[in-house]
Amino acid sequence: MLPAALVLAFSGYTGYSLPARLRTLSAEDDTEDAVASLSAPPPKSDFERRFSLEARFGIAAPTGALGVAAEFAFVPRLGLGCGLGTNILGVEYACWLRVRPILGRHRALTLASGVSSAPFTQNEAWAGGVFGPFAGALAQGREGPAPPERDFERAYWLNADLGYESRRGAFLFRVFGGAAVLLNPSDGVVQASSSPDAEPADPVLHVLAYAGLGVGFAE
Secondary structure (H helix, E strand, O other), X not given: OHHHHHHHHHOOOOOOOOOHXXXXXXXXXXXXXXXXXXXXXOOOOHHHOOEEEEEEEEEOOOOOOEEEEEEEEEEOOEEEEEEEEEOOOOEEEEEEEEEOOEOOOOXXXXXXXXXXXXXXXXXXXXXXXXXXHHHHHHHHOXXXXXXXXXXXXXEEEEEEEEEEEEEEOOEEEEEEEEEEEEOOHXXXXXXXXXXXXXXXXXXXXXXXXXXXXXXXXXX
């Protein structure tokens, strides 16, 4: 039996065979690539980009109807931003702090709060904020003179809004809506009406609804 076993051993017969991938390793194997893919870090979230610059469009928004905004994120979920624009009546300035609950690599909710300042006229259209176009259209159909306007050389607002942000690489898109609280309501000056039939001025406005969107890039 022993000589037969030695003959079988030297002839290469072992009773089983190893898998081909374990018995041989050809030069064409992608072993190094496979190891590299396993050790590579996961792809970064697009919200790792800390600085953003965007064009802003809005109705009664903190940066007006048309403006620009820049933001720096201390961490992906927290950033400080400032911007400026125009609300037709004049230049509007704004700064805010934004909290960003991230939903995935490309999407996040946003919650921002800050202050803004701009010339402001309280009338039947402007007092409607985001609903201003609708309120203005209704006012045009009214009978008799409109109530006197209330002018603010510089109104100061405390803003808070909820939004949605999407990023694809460097491209950024956001939509948001919120409310602004007037901080200096006593500074409004009621304009005298030229009509004796004019109604009394409306009570001073305290809260203004707004909405807007932004398009830009992050780096």
